[in-house]
Amino acid sequence: MTDKHPLGHKYDMPDARGHFGPYGGIFVAETLMPAITELNEAYQRYLKDPEFIAELDADLRDYVGRPSPLYHAQRWSRELGGAQIYLKREDLNHTGAHKVNNTVGQALLAKRMGKTRIIAETGAGQHGVATATVAARLGLECVVYMGAVDVARQALNVYRMKLLGATVVPVESGSKTLKDALNEAMRDWVTNIDNTFYIIGTVAGPHPYPAMVRDFQAVIGREARQQCLDQAGKLPDALVACVGGGSNAIGLFYPFIDDASVKMIGVEAAGDGIETGRHSAPLSAGRPGVLHGNRTYLMADDDGEIIETHSISAGLDYPGVGPEHSWLKDTGRAEYVSITDEEALQGFHALTRMEGIIPALESSHALAYAIKLAQTMRKDQIIIVNLSGRGDKDMHTIMQREGISL
Amino acid sequence: MSRLANKFAELKASGRKALIPFVTAGDPYPEFTVPLLHEMVAAGADIIELGVPFSDPMADGPVIQRASERALEHHVGLRKVLSMAMEFRKTDQATPLVLMGYLNPIEIMGYEAFANAAQRAEVDGVLTVDLPPEEAEDCVGLLRDRGIDQIFLLAPNTNAERIQKMDAVGSGYLYYVSLKGVTGAGHLDTADVEEKLQLIRANTGLPVGVGFGVKDAETAKTIASTADGVVVGSALISKIEANLDDPQQARHEIIALLKSMRQAMDS
Numbered sequence A: 001m002t003d004k005h006p007l008g009h010k011y012d013m014p015d016a017r018g019h020f021g022p023y024g025g026i027f028v029a030e031t032l033m034p035a036i037t038e039l040n041e042a043y044q045r046y047l048k049d050p051e052f053i054a055e056l057d058a059d060l061r062d063y064v065g066r067p068s069p070l071y072h073a074q075r076w077s078r079e080l081g082g083a084q085i086y087l088k089r090e091d092l093n094h095t096g097a098h099k100v101n102n103t104v105g106q107a108l109l110a111k112r113m114g115k116t117r118i119i120a121e122t123g124a125g126q127h128g129v130a131t132a133t134v135a136a137r138l139g140l141e142c143v144v145y146m147g148a149v150d151v152a153r154q155a156l157n158v159y160r161m162k163l164l165g166a167t168v169v170p171v172e173s174g175s176k177t178l179k180d181a182l183n184e185a186m187r188d189w190v191t192n193i194d195n196t197f198y199i200i201g202t203v204a205g206p207h208p209y210p211a212m213v214r215d216f217q218a219v220i221g222r223e224a225r226q227q228c229l230d231q232a233g234k235l236p237d238a239l240v241a242c243v244g245g246g247s248n249a250i251g252l253f254y255p256f257i258d259d260a261s262v263k264m265i266g267v268e269a270a271g272d273g274i275e276t277g278r279h280s281a282p283l284s285a286g287r288p289g290v291l292h293g294n295r296t297y298l299m300a301d302d303d304g305e306i307i308e309t310h311s312i313s314a315g316l317d318y319p320g321v322g323p324e325h326s327w328l329k330d331t332g333r334a335e336y337v338s339i340t341d342e343e344a345l346q347g348f349h350a351l352t353r354m355e356g357i358i359p360a361l362e363s364s365h366a367l368a369y370a371i372k373l374a375q376t377m378r379k380d381q382i383i384i385v386n387l388s389g390r391g392d393k394d395m396h397t398i399m400q401r402e403g404i405s406l
Numbered sequence B: 001m002s003r004l005a006n007k008f009a010e011l012k013a014s015g016r017k018a019l020i021p022f023v024t025a026g027d028p029y030p031e032f033t034v035p036l037l038h039e040m041v042a043a044g045a046d047i048i049e050l051g052v053p054f055s056d057p058m059a060d061g062p063v064i065q066r067a068s069e070r071a072l073e074h075h076v077g078l079r080k081v082l083s084m085a086m087e088f089r090k091t092d093q094a095t096p097l098v099l100m101g102y103l104n105p106i107e108i109m110g111y112e113a114f115a116n117a118a119q120r121a122e123v124d125g126v127l128t129v130d131l132p133p134e135e136a137e138d139c140v141g142l143l144r145d146r147g148i149d150q151i152f153l154l155a156p157n158t159n160a161e162r163i164q165k166m167d168a169v170g171s172g173y174l175y176y177v178s179l180k181g182v183t184g185a186g187h188l189d190t191a192d193v194e195e196k197l198q199l200i201r202a203n204t205g206l207p208v209g210v211g212f213g214v215k216d217a218e219t220a221k222t223i224a225s226t227a228d229g230v231v232v233g234s235a236l237i238s239k240i241e242a243n244l245d246d247p248q249q250a251r252h253e254i255i256a257l258l259k260s261m262r263q264a265m266d267s
Helices: A030-046 A050-064 A074-080 A099-112 A126-138 A148-153 A155-163 A178-191 A209-217 A219-232 A247-256 A323-331 A341-355 A361-374 A392-401 B003-013 B030-042 B062-073 B078-091 B103-109 B111-120 B137-145 B160-169 B190-203 B217-224 B234-242 B247-266
Strands: A070-072 A084-089 A117-122 A141-147 A167-171 A196-198 A238-242 A263-273 A278-280 A287-291 A294-298 A334-340 A382-387 B018-024 B048-051 B097-101 B125-128 B149-154 B174-177 B208-211 B229-232
Touching (some): A030 A099, A030 A178, A050 A099, A070 A219, A074 A084, A074 A341, A084 A219, A099 A117, A099 A126, A099 A209, A099 A247, A117 A126, A126 A141, A141 A148, A141 A178, A148 A155, A167 A178, A209 A219, A219 A247, A238 A361, A263 A323, A263 A341, A263 A361, A287 B103, A294 A323, A323 A334, A334 A341, A334 A361, A341 A392, A361 A392, B003 B018, B018 B030, B018 B062, B018 B234, B018 B247, B030 B048, B030 B078, B030 B247, B048 B062, B048 B078, B078 B097, B078 B103, B078 B111, B103 B111, B103 B125, B111 B137, B125 B137, B137 B149, B160 B174, B174 B190, B190 B208, B217 B229, B217 B247, B229 B247, B234 B247
Parallel strands (some): A084 A382, A117 A196, A238 A263, A238 A382, B018 B048, B018 B229, B125 B149, B174 B208, B208 B229
Antiparallel strands (some): A070 A084, A263 A278, A287 A294
């Protein structure tokens, strides 16, 4: 592996079978193998196809609204008295989060492959909305699986998906959250493999999903890198992004991996606190295992059963993480920390009041860590925080938590 | 010769086909399982597939999912299943026992520790749903060294090249999943199965068990006319689920169904 060390040579992970060192790979039931092979061939072919790339770029520009701004949060930075904080404004994308970068890409792929039916899993509902959106635009049938617990706490997004013509299926098995939605989507895919394209929303799942979703999300980091050079005349010192499955984080990190001077920090959800066991932080407090088609850090007990997770943010409430993050952790190229529900709420309020931007609870984890980090850095240093989504969907959760009624 | 190879040779010599019941260990409660396994053998089962409960059974339909959930309520995980296997073996030295489940429990235990424990429990085969041959080398090697067969699944859309791959890596038998979809779903198209079996046999000399959608004696008989073994799972577990307030009744119904299958297959 030494010749593939990200700090040694130009980073070129994963290998042909989707391995990031010991992580990643293809761990699925046999029925899915032909579909995964078909998808991988299509992905390899179209990612080098100038016509496909041109169509994707046009959609990202005219439909999603890219490039998203890189915004220097001057007032907040001044208040904190440390590093300059820049926000990559993925919250300003169509549908309100980074998720749409990937669904636009995968939907174009589905169209090229002649699939007529789209399925997806969703946690916070952002990926479900982004999938229902592109399915509506292309006139494809769309079924979104969502844990029953998440259906209840993200009612607004459920309604948005229904307006867009998607069928939302509440999943009642297991912990009734994102992981169970993923199980159910896999079962649907196994059953309807001939006409169905499964749009996975994060950098997890069997190869090629972790690499493919990363490649679609890498537009975040490519833009941010250039924008930072244009605005500040230099590269940032640190990147900070929240990590559930880890797609917004990889999207920001990936184009910077060969820039050794740029620190990359992923922020997991510590829920009630790592020490309570009620959290969603497999990189901080889990161990390697196999779930949902790939080997990666997981939250599992001594029998290998998956442990129920907790986070105030539905989008981070997942017991696994994308395999590339596991690799970046083990090689030391990225660092992973965690932020509790309480700290995330402080980050949420801080940005709202200091900059007039209401962030998603997921992104609030990254903001909360940036508060700590900025105060340890010099004023001429730069942190880019990925503001991965807007907070409208979380109003209900926050009101409930803070005992407010209208 | 392994217990599995031995069993298939023996069946072949007597012109019979293997009846292979699948039940989830610990469903509906831990003490139910081992006596049931012995009774299934007495009713005519040739090989036992014992399901290792898993929290996220992605390839299973609702019937087996709920069986897993019931077993997990009693904390029946891989370690407990291995001790059940050991208990079964105390009084049955002949019937091959195959553990069927998902990879993560084995990953967390560690491949070598698992292989050692499976050997101690005299387990004969391991079928890991989410471990395709491409990723299986390490695990298969450790099991093979200890005389344990790794059994692979074949699907309706598996091509000749992949069948050869599984023939090379796998041993014991191959398990043809006769439906696209999850366990317990839909109906079996027996003509399709016959056609597919021709392709499979052209690419492997291993015995072939057929499962997914075997619900009654008649289907079992039809499958047995072409396959080497008939796997029945969800149909048995449905009996447990239908009689949760009376597990003894569930046991009677399971045994009755297996007997009817045995009879139909042998006639």
